[in-house]
Amino acid sequence: MVTEGLTRLATPPVNAALAVSGINALYGDSHVLHEVSFTLNSGRVLALLGRNGAGKTTCMSSIIGFLPPRDGEIRLFGETITRLSPEAISRKGIGFVPQGRRVFASLTVRENLDVARQSRAGVAVPWTLDRVCDLFPRLRERLHQHAGSLSGGEQQMLAIARALMGNPRVLLMDEPSEGLAPLIVTEVGRTIARLKEAGQSIVLVEQNLKLALDLADDVVMLNTGRVVFSGGVDEVRNNEALLTQHLGVF
Amino acid sequence: MQFWVIQTLNSLALGGLLFLLAAGFSLIFGLMRIANLTHGAYYMLGAYIGVSILKVIPNLWVAALLGGLTVAVFGGLVERFILRKLAGNELGQVLVTLGFAYIIADFCLVVWGGDPIPVPTPEGLDSPIEIAGFMFPAYRLAVVAIALATGVALYLLMERTRLGAMIRAGVDDMQMARAVGIPVSRLFTIVFCLGSALAGAGGILGGPIMSAYPGLDFDMLPLALIVVILGGVGSLIGAFVGSFIIGFVYTFGIALFPQFAYVILFLPMIVVIAFRPRGLFGRQVA
Numbered sequence: 001m002v003t004e005g006l007t008r009l010a011t012p013p014v015n016a017a018l019a020v021s022g023i024n025a026l027y028g029d030s031h032v033l034h035e036v037s038f039t040l041n042s043g044r045v046l047a048l049l050g051r052n053g054a055g056k057t058t059c060m061s062s063i064i065g066f067l068p069p070r071d072g073e074i075r076l077f078g079e080t081i082t083r084l085s086p087e088a089i090s091r092k093g094i095g096f097v098p099q100g101r102r103v104f105a106s107l108t109v110r111e112n113l114d115v116a117r118q119s120r121a122g123v124a125v126p127w128t129l130d131r132v133c134d135l136f137p138r139l140r141e142r143l144h145q146h147a148g149s150l151s152g153g154e155q156q157m158l159a160i161a162r163a164l165m166g167n168p169r170v171l172l173m174d175e176p177s178e179g180l181a182p183l184i185v186t187e188v189g190r191t192i193a194r195l196k197e198a199g200q201s202i203v204l205v206e207q208n209l210k211l212a213l214d215l216a217d218d219v220v221m222l223n224t225g226r227v228v229f230s231g232g233v234d235e236v237r238n239n240e241a242l243l244t245q246h247l248g249v250f
Numbered sequence: 251m252q253f254w255v256i257q258t259l260n261s262l263a264l265g266g267l268l269f270l271l272a273a274g275f276s277l278i279f280g281l282m283r284i285a286n287l288t289h290g291a292y293y294m295l296g297a298y299i300g301v302s303i304l305k306v307i308p309n310l311w312v313a314a315l316l317g318g319l320t321v322a323v324f325g326g327l328v329e330r331f332i333l334r335k336l337a338g339n340e341l342g343q344v345l346v347t348l349g350f351a352y353i354i355a356d357f358c359l360v361v362w363g364g365d366p367i368p369v370p371t372p373e374g375l376d377s378p379i380e381i382a383g384f385m386f387p388a389y390r391l392a393v394v395a396i397a398l399a400t401g402v403a404l405y406l407l408m409e410r411t412r413l414g415a416m417i418r419a420g421v422d423d424m425q426m427a428r429a430v431g432i433p434v435s436r437l438f439t440i441v442f443c444l445g446s447a448l449a450g451a452g453g454i455l456g457g458p459i460m461s462a463y464p465g466l467d468f469d470m471l472p473l474a475l476i477v478v479i480l481g482g483v484g485s486l487i488g489a490f491v492g493s494f495i496i497g498f499v500y501t502f503g504i505a506l507f508p509q510f511a512y513v514i515l516f517l518p519m520i521v522v523i524a525f526r527p528r529g530l531f532g533r534q535v536a
């Protein structure tokens with residue numbers, strides 16, 4: 001309890017891209033996140049892991065503003081975004097790839113990308129329709145197709161591309177490999193690796209442990225809404241006890 | 251034969267006016283999930299304001315433009331300062347929008363009195379034109395043309411502009427629309443103003459056919475509801491097709507079986523709700 005109190009008061013490091021400090025989130029009376037804190041450093045990939053129902057998606061919802069935390073604070077490059085609306089949070093620079101993709105089904109691929117376009121001062125090479133299509137050539141072939149008619153893998157690519165069109169300073173990805181064929185999972189993984197190389201700061205929620213550990217620099221584990229581990233990826237990789245206890249991986 | 255021709259044209263004209271009313275109603279419902287029960291009152295308010303404008307500027311088109319603008323401003327204020335606070339509170343929305351409908355009705359009664367006020371047909375359109383031996387009331391044709399032009403303009407706005415795509419994104423998944431930075435709250439105001447403007451302009455454009463009278467609001471509101479349910483919520487094409495279907499059903503129903511007018515009108519709607527709850531065009535291409 002004492003340490004939790006301290007975490008909340010402690011100022012996050014200066015190079016923190018995203019700092020979540022002591023947030024509590026509730027659905028009505030159901031208390032889902034308890035004093036959750038973690039810090040994503042600029043240009044790094046942080047894997048947020050945990051069993052089904054651990055609170056990973058709820059964490060994303062709190063950051064993007066769907067479920068503002070009851071208390072605690074969320075800062076983006078030092079600036080608080082805790083009680084802003086989702087559109088304001090997006091405009092501050094959080095990109096969001098939701099679980100289940102949630103592309104705009106009745107819009108064409110092109111329109112999906114177009115409506116999400118945002119310019120951001122200080123971005124050297126901004127994302128454009130052309131550049132996201134270079135990243136996902138399949139989208140270019142399908143620009144005029146309705147997003148609802150795409151395959152699962154293509155919808156996932158579109159969801160990622162759509163988030164990139166906002167030129168996010170921090171990208172949140174909630175289970176981007178969920179329900180995809182192995183080949184597509186590999187492709188999505190490669191894309192995330194390329195984004196990381198380009199300096200994109202990413203919070204990655206994944207059930208696919210191998211994918212997550214391959215990409216991550218840092219790992220945060222949630223169990224029943226509490227942070228139970230937070231550290232470097234190397235501390236996790238060979239720690240079977242930790243993985244078994246909190247993820248059920250053997 | 252002349253009976254059928256005239257009734258057909260009456261149906262089309264009513265369909266056109268219904269479209270002006272229902273297009274905004276449907277867009278508002280589709281995007282904001284608000285059943286704007288004030289919409290019929292906006293139509294009536296537009297008619298009365300148009301009547302007053304006509305006294306100063308005797309030009310129906312100018313009156314429609316200014317009447318539409320005035321109602322748009324009013325609708326925008328209601329949205330910004332009241333409806334906005336009621337997001338997710340459906341009962342509150344029903345009470346507020348219904349309450350405004352009654353307040354506007356009382357206001358109109360006080361300002362413009364209880365007698366129907368006829369609206370003169372614009373010069374040049376006031377005499378029937380003859381086509382293939384039949385006499386067509388020219389103004390009704392003009393109303394149909396205006397509705398068609400409005401339909402095309404709205405279609406282009408919704409389907410060919412970024413603003414329209416943003417609105418459709420909001421209809422698809424409001425929460426995700428916000429999360430990709432679409433300024434949904436600004437869209438609400440734009441759509442509400444647009445819908446109110448169309449309703450208000452429709453009221454005065456309907457004036458030469460229906461006049462302005464107390465009760466016009468609640469004569470029109472159920473028709474708009476039926477159109478939207480029939481066509482599919484949030485669907486522009488649905489509102490268009492539904493408007494003309496209801497225009498025909500209502501006009502011919504009243505002309506042929508006056509005692510069953512409401513049965514004829516509401517029975518198809520009940521059938522649609524029971525067997526095709528999303529309407530004819532619901533939730534596909536807006």
Ligand SMILES: Nc1ncnc2c1ncn2[C@@H]1O[C@H](COP(=O)(O)OP(=O)(O)O)[C@@H](O)[C@H]1O
Binds near residue numbers: 053
């Ligand atoms: N909309 C909701 N209303 C109520 N409880 C919810 C809702 N969404 C998730 N929960 C609950 O919150 C907990 C965390 O869920 P979630 O964040 O989706 O977990 P994860 O993404 O880690 O699988 C679960 O117990 C879940 O049942």
Ligand SMILES: [Mg+2]
Binds near residue numbers: 056057058099
């Ligand atoms: Mg989840």
